[in-house]
Amino acid sequence: MQTKEIAGKQVQVDEDGFLVNPNDWTREIAQALAAEQGIDVLTEAHWRVIEFMRADFAEKGAVPTIRRLSKVGGIETKELYELFPNGPAKKAARIAGLGKPQGCV
Amino acid sequence: MKKLLILGGGTAGTIMANKLSQHLNLDQWTITLVDSDPVHYYQPGFLFIPFGIYGRNDIVKPKRDFIPSQVELILSEIQFIEPERNRVKLANNQVLQYDELIIATGSHLAPEETEGLVGDGWNKTIFEFYTSKGACNLQKFLKHWAGGRLVLNVVEMPIKCPVAPLEFLFLADWWFTEQGIRDKVELTFVTPLPGAFTKPKASQILADFLSKKNIQLVPEFNIEKVDADKSRIVSYDGKHVDYDVLVTVPTNMGSEVIGRSGMGDELNFIPTDKHTLQSRKYENVFVIGDASDLPSSKAGSVAHFQADILTENFLRHIEGLPMVEKFDGHANCFIESGFGKGLLIDFNYDIEPLPGKFPLPGIGPFSLLQETQMNHWGKMMFRWVYWNLLLKGAALPIETQMTMAGKQR
Structure with a gap:
C-alpha cells in the first residue's frame, strides 16, 4: 500500500493503483484515473456506469460483474466494452474508485 | 413436531440429511428432502467420460441409497418457495410447511x-x-x-x-x-x-x-x-x-426455482452469509453448496467443509444460541494432469494455493501444487471415499478449516 497524489488529493492505493478506500473518491479523481487508463473524456455514458457501480457497491459490498452491470444496471455488455476497452470490469472499477473485482474461484 | 425441509439431494443436501438425522432429536424433528432426480451423479467423474476412463455406470447410483431411512424423500419438481410464509409448493400442488429450510439446489449449465x-x-x-x-x-x-x-x-x-x-x-x-x-x-x-x-x-x-x-x-x-x-x-x-x-x-446458474421465488441474484444464486451460511434475508433459511452466492469454489469439497460448519451452526441456531462456527472458504481440489499424474491445491477465502505437503505437514502423502503419481491415485480413490464416507457424513482425516501447517509461502 502506498500514498499517491491524484487530482490534488492524497489517497492510498494498492500495488496495482486501485484506491484502497472508496470514500476517498471524487469526480476529479475519476477523471484523473480515466486519463491514466487512456480515456481522456468521461462522457455521460461513462458516468452512468461509474455511478451504478458505486451505488451497487455501497448496497452489496462487492464490485458488480459484467453480467450484473447488464442485468441489473441495464448497461449492454457491448457498450461497456466500447466505453472501457480491454477488460471493462477492471477498468471501470478502478475509475469508480472501487477495489479490484474479486476473481471467483 | 418441528419440520426441517431440505431442498436438493446432490452432494450438499445428501450430506446434510445424513448429518442432521444423526444429530437432531428425531422425537422432536421430522426431516424431509425434495429432489426431482432419482439419480445421484458422482460429478467429479464427468471429466473422465470423454476419454473412456469412466462410463456412465461408473458414476451413477440411486439417490435413495444415500438418504437415511429416517428422512422422508419426495421425488418431485418444486414450483416455488415462499420464505415469507415458511412453505414450499411442489409440482403436484402439494404444499410443505417448514420450521427450518436448508436450500441445496445447486447450479446447472445455461x-x-x-x-x-x-x-x-x-x-x-x-x-x-x-x-x-x-x-x-x-x-x-x-x-x-x-x-x-x-x-x-x-x-x-x-x-x-x-x-x-x-x-x-x-x-x-x-x-x-x-x-x-x-x-x-x-x-x-x-x-x-x-x-x-x-x-x-x-x-x-x-x-x-x-x-x-x-x-x-x-x-x-x-x-x-x-x-x-x-x-x-x-x-x-x-x-x-x-x-x-x-x-x-x-x-452456470442457480436453480430456476430460486429465480421464480425471487430469492436469487442475477445468476439465481442466493445471497448468503459467507461465514455462517444463513440466508441474508431469512433467519430460518440456510444455503449450502453451489446454490449460494459465496465467493468460494463451487465444488464438492467445499460443500463437504460447509456441511461440518452448517451442522454445528444449525444445532446452535435451533437452541437459540449464536452461531459461532465460521466457514473460511476452504476448498481442496485434485487436478488431474494426464499421464497418470496429478496436482493438489488447498486454499480458502484469504490464502491462495501454496506448495507443500498434505494432509500431514512435511509427510503427505499428497503434494501441494506439485505433479505426482500419488496425487493421481488420490483422485482415483476419491470416488470410493465419496460414495462410502463423504455422502454419509463420516469424518474424513482433513481439517474443516484450512490450516497453514505443511504449506510454504
Missing part, C-alpha cells in the same frame, strides 16, 4: 445464455462435459475424431469446479498422444480470466503446465456469441477464435 451456442452445431461440433449426457456425447465424438482445432471455452465465471477445464485439456493432451494423433490436434484454452486460474501462484504454475504441454492460452476473452457458420467464437470486443470442435463450459 448454454442458452450465449447466442449461437445451442444451435445446429450442438452435439455435432459443440459439446459440454458437465453433464453425464454431454460427457457421453463427447466421448462418442472424440473416439472417431481425426484431429483438428479443439477449443475449450469458459463462457463466464463462476463455474462449478474451476479446475475442470484445465484438467480436461491436460487429459486431452494425454489421450490424443495415446491415440497417436497429438501432432494433428491443436489445443486452445480460451478464458475470460486474466490467466490460467484466478489465484496468482497457481495461475503461474498452471500456465507453465499449459505451455509445457503445448496448449495455447487465450486469456481475457469474454464471449459474445458463437458464429456456427464460420465455426468461430467471437468476443464482445471483436476478437475471434476458430475451432473444428468447441468444448464449452457454459454459464
Whole structure:
C-alpha cells in the first residue's frame, strides 16, 4: 500500500493503483484515473456506469460483474466494452474508485 | 413436531440429511428432502467420460441409497418457495410447511445464455462435459475424431469446479498422444480470466503446465456469441477464435426455482452469509453448496467443509444460541494432469494455493501444487471415499478449516 497524489488529493492505493478506500473518491479523481487508463473524456455514458457501480457497491459490498452491470444496471455488455476497452470490469472499477473485482474461484 | 425441509439431494443436501438425522432429536424433528432426480451423479467423474476412463455406470447410483431411512424423500419438481410464509409448493400442488429450510439446489449449465451456442452445431461440433449426457456425447465424438482445432471455452465465471477445464485439456493432451494423433490436434484454452486460474501462484504454475504441454492460452476473452457458420467464437470486443470442435463450459446458474421465488441474484444464486451460511434475508433459511452466492469454489469439497460448519451452526441456531462456527472458504481440489499424474491445491477465502505437503505437514502423502503419481491415485480413490464416507457424513482425516501447517509461502 502506498500514498499517491491524484487530482490534488492524497489517497492510498494498492500495488496495482486501485484506491484502497472508496470514500476517498471524487469526480476529479475519476477523471484523473480515466486519463491514466487512456480515456481522456468521461462522457455521460461513462458516468452512468461509474455511478451504478458505486451505488451497487455501497448496497452489496462487492464490485458488480459484467453480467450484473447488464442485468441489473441495464448497461449492454457491448457498450461497456466500447466505453472501457480491454477488460471493462477492471477498468471501470478502478475509475469508480472501487477495489479490484474479486476473481471467483 | 418441528419440520426441517431440505431442498436438493446432490452432494450438499445428501450430506446434510445424513448429518442432521444423526444429530437432531428425531422425537422432536421430522426431516424431509425434495429432489426431482432419482439419480445421484458422482460429478467429479464427468471429466473422465470423454476419454473412456469412466462410463456412465461408473458414476451413477440411486439417490435413495444415500438418504437415511429416517428422512422422508419426495421425488418431485418444486414450483416455488415462499420464505415469507415458511412453505414450499411442489409440482403436484402439494404444499410443505417448514420450521427450518436448508436450500441445496445447486447450479446447472445455461448454454442458452450465449447466442449461437445451442444451435445446429450442438452435439455435432459443440459439446459440454458437465453433464453425464454431454460427457457421453463427447466421448462418442472424440473416439472417431481425426484431429483438428479443439477449443475449450469458459463462457463466464463462476463455474462449478474451476479446475475442470484445465484438467480436461491436460487429459486431452494425454489421450490424443495415446491415440497417436497429438501432432494433428491443436489445443486452445480460451478464458475470460486474466490467466490460467484466478489465484496468482497457481495461475503461474498452471500456465507453465499449459505451455509445457503445448496448449495455447487465450486469456481475457469474454464471449459474445458463437458464429456456427464460420465455426468461430467471437468476443464482445471483436476478437475471434476458430475451432473444428468447441468444448464449452457454459454459464452456470442457480436453480430456476430460486429465480421464480425471487430469492436469487442475477445468476439465481442466493445471497448468503459467507461465514455462517444463513440466508441474508431469512433467519430460518440456510444455503449450502453451489446454490449460494459465496465467493468460494463451487465444488464438492467445499460443500463437504460447509456441511461440518452448517451442522454445528444449525444445532446452535435451533437452541437459540449464536452461531459461532465460521466457514473460511476452504476448498481442496485434485487436478488431474494426464499421464497418470496429478496436482493438489488447498486454499480458502484469504490464502491462495501454496506448495507443500498434505494432509500431514512435511509427510503427505499428497503434494501441494506439485505433479505426482500419488496425487493421481488420490483422485482415483476419491470416488470410493465419496460414495462410502463423504455422502454419509463420516469424518474424513482433513481439517474443516484450512490450516497453514505443511504449506510454504
